[in-house]
Amino acid sequence: MGNVWxxxxxxxxxxxxxxxxxxxxxxxxxxxxxVMFAPVIWLAMSSFKTEAELSRFPPRFLPYAQETMAxxxxxxxxxxxxxxxxxxxxxxxxxxxxxxxxxxxxDPANPSEKLRVDVADREPLEKLSFAWENYTELFERFNFxxxxxxxxxxxxxxxxxxxxxxxxxxxxxxKYKFRGQTGVLMLVVGTLMVPQTVILVPLFxxxxxxxxxxSLWGVIVPGAATPxxxxxxxxxxxxxxxxxxxxxxxxxxxxxxxxxRIIIPLSAPAIAVLSILAIMWRWNDFLWPLIVLNQSExxxxxxxxxxxxxxxxTQWNNLLAMTVLTLLPxxxxxxxxxxxxxxxxxxxxxx
Amino acid sequence: xxxxxxxxxxxxEIPMLFLQHKLGINRLAWVFLAPNLILFGVFTFLxxxxxxxxxxxxGDKILLEDRPxxxxxxxxxxxxxxxxxxxxxxxSDFFWRAVWxxxxxxxxxVGFMVGLSLLTALILNQKIRARGFxxxxxxxxxxxxPVVVALIWKWVxxxxxxxxxxxxxxxLEGHSWMLDSTWAFGWSVFLSVWAHMGFYTxxxxxxxxxxxxxxxxxxxxxxxxxxxxxxxxxMPLLAPTMLVVLVLALIKGVQTFDEVFAFTGGGPGxxxxxxxxxxxxTGFAGAPRLFGLASAxxxxxxxxxxxxxxxxxxANRRSFNG
Numbered sequence: 001m002g003n004v005w006x007x008x009x010x011x012x013x014x015x016x017x018x019x020x021x022x023x024x025x026x027x028x029x030x031x032x033x034x035v036m037f038a039p040v041i042w043l044a045m046s047s048f049k050t051e052a053e054l055s056r057f058p059p060r061f062l063p064y065a066q067e068t069m070a071x072x073x074x075x076x077x078x079x080x081x082x083x084x085x086x087x088x089x090x091x092x093x094x095x096x097x098x099x100x101x102x103x104x105x106x107d108p109a110n111p112s113e114k115l116r117v118d119v120a121d122r123e124p125l126e127k128l129s130f131a132w133e134n135y136t137e138l139f140e141r142f143n144f145x146x147x148x149x150x151x152x153x154x155x156x157x158x159x160x161x162x163x164x165x166x167x168x169x170x171x172x173x174x175k176y177k178f179r180g181q182t183g184v185l186m187l188v189v190g191t192l193m194v195p196q197t198v199i200l201v202p203l204f205x206x207x208x209x210x211x212x213x214x215s216l217w218g219v220i221v222p223g224a225a226t227p228x229x230x231x232x233x234x235x236x237x238x239x240x241x242x243x244x245x246x247x248x249x250x251x252x253x254x255x256x257x258x259x260x261r262i263i264i265p266l267s268a269p270a271i272a273v274l275s276i277l278a279i280m281w282r283w284n285d286f287l288w289p290l291i292v293l294n295q296s297e298x299x300x301x302x303x304x305x306x307x308x309x310x311x312x313x314t315q316w317n318n319l320l321a322m323t324v325l326t327l328l329p330x331x332x333x334x335x336x337x338x339x340x341x342x343x344x345x346x347x348x349x350x351x
Numbered sequence: 352x353x354x355x356x357x358x359x360x361x362x363x364e365i366p367m368l369f370l371q372h373k374l375g376i377n378r379l380a381w382v383f384l385a386p387n388l389i390l391f392g393v394f395t396f397l398x399x400x401x402x403x404x405x406x407x408x409x410g411d412k413i414l415l416e417d418r419p420x421x422x423x424x425x426x427x428x429x430x431x432x433x434x435x436x437x438x439x440x441x442x443s444d445f446f447w448r449a450v451w452x453x454x455x456x457x458x459x460x461v462g463f464m465v466g467l468s469l470l471t472a473l474i475l476n477q478k479i480r481a482r483g484f485x486x487x488x489x490x491x492x493x494x495x496x497p498v499v500v501a502l503i504w505k506w507v508x509x510x511x512x513x514x515x516x517x518x519x520x521x522x523l524e525g526h527s528w529m530l531d532s533t534w535a536f537g538w539s540v541f542l543s544v545w546a547h548m549g550f551y552t553x554x555x556x557x558x559x560x561x562x563x564x565x566x567x568x569x570x571x572x573x574x575x576x577x578x579x580x581x582x583x584x585x586m587p588l589l590a591p592t593m594l595v596v597l598v599l600a601l602i603k604g605v606q607t608f609d610e611v612f613a614f615t616g617g618g619p620g621x622x623x624x625x626x627x628x629x630x631x632x633t634g635f636a637g638a639p640r641l642f643g644l645a646s647a648x649x650x651x652x653x654x655x656x657x658x659x660x661x662x663x664x665x666a667n668r669r670s671f672n673g
Contacts, residue, residue, distance in 0.1 A: 029485050039503045058516035165386045172383035191395045193660045197606045197627050198653040201634050201646045202398035225390035256367035260360045284496035286609040302498045327499045334494050
């Protein structure tokens with residue numbers, strides 16, 4: 001027991017060699033990599049498989065597809081098979097049709113002669129092939145660009161409005177002395193305690209009365225003022241020295257100019273953290289858009305994914321491709337800004 | 352983009368300058384606060400007050416003037432139970448199923464999540480190679496959208512999915528995971544832990560790194576056993592962070608909806624229906640839309656959350672002072 005705790009609480013290693021505790025540590029970490037990454041990689045791989053390959057059990061890791069060939073005299077490309085045994089063993093034949101246990105096949109080199117081959121004698125000729133059509137179909141057959149645009153519009157507008165509105169409030173709360181300041185601060189703290197989940201019904205009424213149901217603005221506006229954002233920015237702005245503002249006032253800069261030209265640029269690190277958080281929240285938002293947006297042309301990516309998943313149980317190939325495209329933007333942002341995101345989330349307590 | 356923004360800002364400056372002359376510098380603060388306060392007022396405080404009106408009225412109309420006053424009837428409907436532990440004896444059996452599902456969900460999810468986060472944080476706090484990379488590995492699911500998380504695992508767990516293939520490969524039997532109530536619930540807990548544990552790991556890790564090194568060195572000098580060091584140094588010094596993590600996890604756990612709803616839709620039957628899904632289905636997805644009942648349930652949820660938030664504030668204060 002003592003050994004176990006020693007291993008878990010130890011902060012430095014005496015010498016360079018690996019002892020059993022290191023093995024346990026790295027096993028845990030590699031198990032972690034597997035459990036965290038494997039499902040996502042599996043999803044990405046699956047999104048490149050054809051429907052036939054997706055329904056194969058047991059599944060294979062890499063996407064394979066059967067090779068086909070255009071044969072003279074046939075309109076459609078025919079599937080190719082390697083013949084393992086029987087009278088045509090060793091040849092590669094194309095299948096015209098299958099009747100019970102016998103396949104009607106043709107030699108591509110000699111298309112006029114039809115051959116009969118036992119189904120058990122042949123083996124499909126496969127090659128590694130990425131089914132990009134899973135992705136292209138999203139643009140052709142599904143309204144993917146519309147959903148993508150809706151999500152992007154909501155995310156960009158909501159982030160801009162949120163940063164501006166919260167920065168203004170944070171500026172007022174950090175750089176002015178006025179009556180009622182504590183009252184406003186208390187009010188902001190108060191809103192921290194009211195999660196959206198408990199005021200869904202009245203929020204729905206207010207949004208409806210403002211004519212924002214089934215409109216992207218109905219998703220953007222209600223969440224634009226966040227207490228988290230005000231706090232984050234206020235804590236940062238307090239550290240900006242007042243002398244800078246006084247100097248600007250001497251130079252007859254207006255208060256708005258001070259805010260826009262001095263405070264905003266100097267708060268850039270905090271604003272960056274808040275923007276990243278806002279982008280993440282809005283891109284991934286689900287419950288509130290689900291309530292506000294009922295028409296499918298207004299759906300965000302998340303809603304589209306959810307409703308397609310309900311409608312088309314069988315079309316996993318397109319659904320998987322759409323899932324990959326939905327997680328891709330966030331994954332890209334994460335790769336570049338991992339450190340900021342981590343500190344941002346740790347400092348605000350999530351939301 | 353930036354030039355559009357800056358020209359907008361220049362236009363805004365004109366009325367702001369006028370207000371500055373009119374109000375004076377310090378009262379201008381209210382102008383800066385106005386957009387935020389209006390948004391808070393309309394989309395947070397007003398709804399809180401209307402919430403009570405909904406809870407006390409009946410019918411399926413959304414407009415307040417069309418709703419008949421029914422007093423405490425919504426609460427009575429929800430609370431009409433022969434035995435609170437057995438949803439079958441309740442008039443709103445669906446509500447109580449959701450309540451008990453949520454209770455079990457929160458106990459299991461928070462328990463596993465905080466435990467695993469602590470273990471992971473302790474391991475990541477050691478001197479290991481590529482710590483930043485491993486931290487990112489555990490953290491990245493936090494960024495995935497709940498719907499994506501749900502679909503990822505649904506794909507792994509489906510009848511002809513990779514998990515069943517692996518199980519059958521090693522000679523075990525595959526399962527229709529999503530059709531079995533117990534398994535569907537278990538996997539819901541699992542996927543929720545998978546998606547969120549990185550966040551708590553990060554907080555605990557920063558808590559561990561805030562413990563001064565020399566305390567451990569002093570313990571080493573005194574030849575304290577590792578177990579004793581853990582019990583007497585790490586645990587007490589980490590306790591405030593643990594408390595924050597625990598309460599935060601509880602607050603979020605009680606409000607779980609997205610990933611479980613996208614994962615199971617609340618099924619099979621009502622096996623994975625949680626309280627927020629009950630509110631959503633009663634108020635928005637079903638017909639008739641029972642806004643009153645949904646609001647009454649919301650207020651009960653709000654009560655639980657207020658208690659938890661009060662705990663959180665105390666925990667926060669203690670962690671800052673300690």
